[in-house]
Amino acid sequence: MWIFLRRNANLDQYALYVAIAADVCAAIPTILFVWRQPDRDRPFSWVVFAMGYFLAIFAIPQDTVANWILPLYMTVVSLVVAFPLALYRVRQRTSVKDWA
Secondary structure, three states: OHHHHOOOOOOHHHHHHHHHHHHHHHHHHHHHHHHHOHHHOOOHHHHHHHHHHHHHHHHOOOOOHHHHHHHHHHHHHHHHHHHHHHHHHHHHOOOHHHOO
8 A cells, every 4th residue: 555655645644544454354363362262372472562562652753643543553452462361361370481
């Protein structure tokens, strides 16, 4: 999408929106997978991923939707994936090494 929109600076944000929409399509099966089988993945990397994108929020140079949407989306989705994984480990009372 960016290839077609790169010449017009007013339209390049739509390439980002299409990429996020594609990521939503990929995130749905991942979220369903971790809710159904929380023992098959571990939450540590997802939480670190969420923290990294959350910290990226503080580096946003201008208040625009295009600047805010990616870090917010990635933070929320990675926490949504990490939540059932962490909840399963809390309920099972697993050791810390099983979290990472």
